[in-house]
Amino acid sequence: MAIDQSLIGKKTEIYQYEVEKGHIRRFVEAVGDDSPLYVDEDFAVETAFNGLIAPPTFATTLTMGKESPFDGIEGFEMRRVLHGEQEYEFHRPIRPGAQYWVQSEITNVFDRKGNSGAMTFIVVETRANDIDKQPVVTCKSTIVYRQSL
Structure with a gap:
């Protein structure tokens, strides 16, 4: 399947995401992060953050189990997808108990040739805003979408 720049601008619906303490706890256990900043309220309240926060990579969970901008693209095969790069820009910490409005958008599509053949790179930007529409992350x-397997 050829993927072209016509996908740029394709967005998911905006959905609400509530951050739960238990979800943060399970996440830090899974990744092996033992920082008390994420799970110990007594410790966290004494820090510059003035309370619990989620670890930076927790932001990845904002899209898990949700609509993808690739949904509905005829011929798109997830088995051809490789994770290429991930970056985060934090406007403020993600906090337990907070509710965010989240939306993903395809912002760039470009082709490259590699040793294994043609590849299409697809950049997806996901934005989470608080209930006042202020940016959080x-x-x-x-x-990387491999044209051949």
Whole structure:
């Protein structure tokens, strides 16, 4: 399947995401991060953050199990997808108990030749805003779509 720049601008619907303490706890256990800043309220309240926050890579969970901008693209095969790059821009910490409005958008599509053949790079930007529409985090993910397996 050829993927072209006509996908640029394709967005998911905006959805609400509530951050739960238990979700943060399970996440830090899974990644092996033992910082008390994420799970110990007594410790966290004494820091510059003045309370619990989520670890930076927790932002990746904002899209798990949600609509993808690739949904509905005829012929798009997830088995051809490789994770290429991930970056985060934090406007403020992600906090337990907070509710965010989240939306993903395809912001760039470009082709490259590699040793294994043609590849298409697709950049997806996910933005999470608080209930007052103020930015919390912007995640940029670059995936590599292999034209041949």
